[in-house]
Amino acid sequence: MFNFLKNKNAVEKSSKGTLLTLKIDGMHCSSCSMNIDGDLEVLDGVISATTSYKKQESKIEYDGSKVDEAQIRKVIENLGYKVS
Numbered sequence: 001m002f003n004f005l006k007n008k009n010a011v012e013k014s015s016k017g018t019l020l021t022l023k024i025d026g027m028h029c030s031s032c033s034m035n036i037d038g039d040l041e042v043l044d045g046v047i048s049a050t051t052s053y054k055k056q057e058s059k060i061e062y063d064g065s066k067v068d069e070a071q072i073r074k075v076i077e078n079l080g081y082k083v084s
Contacts, residue, residue, distance in 0.1 A: 020072065021059050023084050036049065
């Protein structure tokens with residue numbers, strides 16, 4: 001009901017792995033979201049990445065035994081975006 005009170009960065013468990021939702025600042029177009037998805041999906045342990053320019057967020061499903069949240073954040077930040 002009060003979604004504005006919830007933390008926008010969320011970690012959940014899914015049937016395949018962990019689902020992480022991150023707010024991303026600095027995207028200027030849909031190509032930015034495609035760049036993020038492309039770099040995340042080659043990271044060992046990332047099952048899928050779906051980044052929305054419109055929502056300014058990325059949803060990443062990953063295997064926590066192969067990659068962690070800090071590594072995922074670093075990939076995004078190395079592309080020049082801010083994870084908030």
